[in-house]
Amino acid sequence: MSDTVTDQDATPASAGHEPRWLDQDQQRTWRSFLLGTTLLLDRLDEDLRREHGLSAVEYEILVRLSEAGGTLRMAQLAAALAHSRSRVTHTVKRMENAGLVVREESPEDGRGVDCRLTDSGLDMLRTAAPDHVETVRRSLVDLVDPEDLQALGRVMNAVCDQLICAHPERELRH
Template structure:
């Protein structure tokens, strides 16, 4: 491994290394995010037989009135179309969603939430939000949570411009 203090950045400029406090905050963010997302996924799988991605698909369909084009669904999840297609196919097997030709132009494929999918979402949502509360919201002061929201909004504002289809904030 090269000495970081002398390694030039890809741009040819010297890297702006993180100081000790910034490094600690960055590492805490990475570890905390990984552990939180793993916990959400584990709880959904154990309690409802759903992965976190499957849960998010149900949520996105519900929020969109029950139907989304597959391309829109993939973009909103920031996943490849092939990954979303594979997940949706599995969810079709469980009768949570159906894929059908888009009535708008006959070329696209829509993903539609079934009654069974909506029922599962209604059942899973209270448990999911309780995990969110226990694992994040209830652990910090309200002002800190609001600060976290502002930080992540700034991150989204910077990164979403390259992928406006991923905008989910309301």
């Protein structure tokens, strides 16, 4: 089997071509990936909510703002999170009410709205980050052999490399 994807491989089944069905092992792996990803993301969200009163999305907003030097335009933030602008606006409003961020008119053109991390938001991030990392360790990193974790990284990098070109604003690998 070739490692390259041909135009024929990329043709959707809806175009009248027979789909390349998954075999039993591939199907089992795919379903394990889906279930494992869902359970892991749920655990991360549950622990952040229980320990810090933050959702995983709120935590990710704090991280993105911190990594961007403290400020991002709302449109950039929505694109980076792969969420609708209205969903991000709603989440940021909650975070603003909690004093973690502020929204302000963009000094660049006066039309856009910036989201800025407050000192309180940075303190929350510094407090939550160690617990979040511990959850990541307990729920993924420490469960698998280092070689398997590296293999997972290679797999997900290949997926990201293939799909990120359509949404470069979502890139967060460093």
